[in-house]
Amino acid sequence: MNKRKFFKTSILYFEKDPSKCENKKNSIKFYKNGLLIIEETKIFASGDYEELISLYNIDKKDISLEYEDNLIMPGFIDTHLHYAQTEMIGSFGEQLLPWLEKYTFPTEMKYKDPIYAKEMANFFIKELFKNGTTTAAVFTTVHKESTNAIFEVANKYKMRLIAGKVMMDRNAPKELLDDAKSSYEDSLELIEKWHEKDRLLYAITPRFAPTSTKEQLELARKLKEKYPTTYIQTHLSENLNEIQWVKSLFSNAKSYLDVYDSFGLVTNRAIFGHAIYLEEQEYKTLHEKGASVSLCPTSNLFLGSGLFKIKKLKDENCEVKIGFGSDVGAGTTLNMIKTLNEAYKIVSLEQNSAQNREALSAFEGFYQITLGASISLDLEDKIGKLASNYEADFVVIDFKADEIQNLRMQKIEEQNKDDLAELEEKLFALMIMGDDRNIKATFVNGKKVY
Missing domain, CATH: 2.30.40.10 (Urease, subunit C, domain 1)
Structure with a gap:
């Protein structure tokens, strides 16, 4: 025995x-x-x-x-966060796009250094454990070094972790840009090295539609086709200015989500962060493709982005899989209990004008950061x-x-x-x-x- x-x-x-x-x-x-x-x-x-x-x-x-x-x-499951942004948590808010330019991009430049990336990966993983989080879906940076670092540390603990190198070939500082070909080659190398090694899983990670060209998104599709058990993780409809920007860059797309869908990136292992301002067809597409969304309450409040609609996402006629994300560093805590605290307030505010107002119950909240999150990550037979x-x-x-x-x-x-x-x-x-x-x-x- x-x-x-x-x-x-x-x-x-x-x-x-x-x-x-x-x-x-x-x-x-x-x-x-x-x-x-x-x-x-x-x-x-x-x-x-x-x-x-x-x-x-x-x-x-x-x-x-x-x-x-x-x-x-x-163990708690965090379905959307950025480990390289841990050190800039609590940086003066502004709104999403200027906040990225002022704080996020300069911070992420440091993660080309493998020694620094490893040091911060160690700190980050220990903080997750301190907060009761045992699985997370993590954005690294555009650098292979940052991705190798987080996988190396997670694997030391035999942690179940999903992570991926950010793909970003436009609309960011030159020092943070890859190109379509190099992002494909780097991601392929990382997938072959880490995906399904012990408990590790790889996520193909275009940062968000505005920072990827059509060529890069097409190569992301090829990666997904070549490695069908990998994940897709990116951002969706977090901010009204962001949505208008996407529409100007992809004028032929029917919606923000349609940009990703047109490249085959909306699948049952796709995780879309935020999803605050969805159109009716986007709810249907997420439902039909079995994709999930990660709701990020502390981040949405901190940047003044808006209030997600959890009851709409749970409509039995068009239900979408849901997880909660800390979204550090726009998020203000790695603690999923505190994340639920803010989620409760968002649901109450969003439902305030509705008849039959429903608050987020404690059982529903803790379900969403355990079994609900595992379902959203297609891991319900393993964790949760x-x-x-x-x-x-x-x-x-x-x-x-x-x-x-x-x-x-x-x-x-x-x-x-x-x-x-x-x-x-x-x-x-x-x-x-x-x-x-x-x-x-x-x-x-x-x-x-x-």
Whole structure:
């Protein structure tokens, strides 16, 4: 028998989208007195403590009680962020296009240096773990060096990471431009080196339509055709000025999304960041092609870009797969709990004028950064649950990280609600008040990394 690890604590994971279930109990697996069993790099089993120790004849002295008063959930999944922008987080806002020119492009120039890129990749990955994030879809820079660096560091931890070299051959500083041919050759080299090595996955990454020529987008299509299991990641409809710019550059396109679609880049492994100002046909195309969008609340608020429409994206007649992204560095935090805090406010504001206004529930929020995100990344058979044979990525949550949280949680516990109602109230308080201090431990591939 392989060496197993046993953790006695409360356990929560999702089976379905709670916002689609009349009875929330049908959407979750929750064991207040639970046991999580890890066998090397996989989940062996999770469930009720008494049932599992009897079923597998487990000696109680082998069970860790370190997290007995906490909650174990699947590791958080961040579906859109830029690791080279970590160091410029909190740079004075402006709006998207001038912000890119003033802060982003000068910062990214530094990542041609492989030593610097590796140093920052180490910092970035450790910060993800500190915040409970175990999988992310990451933009690097135009430089191969930055992409090699992030993959090297992630692979050291056997992390499941999606990343890709930015393709950008126009409308940026000369020092950050590649060309169509070199971007193809560099991306091909990186795909062959890293894609599907251990738990790593490659994303073909045109930054956004305005910074790629038609020739570059055509070569991105060829890469996708040559390596069909790779991802596409880019930006879509983040800012009204950006949309007008796209229309002026691609005058024959029916819409912003149509630019990508005309080059075969809207697929079931395509991730479009933001998607705030979608037209009706764009919703339909995303739905029909099985593509996903990454909603980035802290970034959208920081740059004043707009409010995404999560309820529209979840319309049962034209549903689009959804993940949440921190979008650092326009995003203001790597912490997915704080990201949900801002998402709650955006949904409330966006729904403010609607009849039957629906807020973002705690269950829906935590679903979206675990199982919902794994579905959006076409990885729902590997991550996002604590079920048997899933990859052992999980986070240990401490609900009482400071005095005011402790007070709030005590008051919830005193209300004598049933277990599920108490859990939901605690998760909502966590969603509004929580941050990295609530992350007691993070496990990746069965090993503690934070």
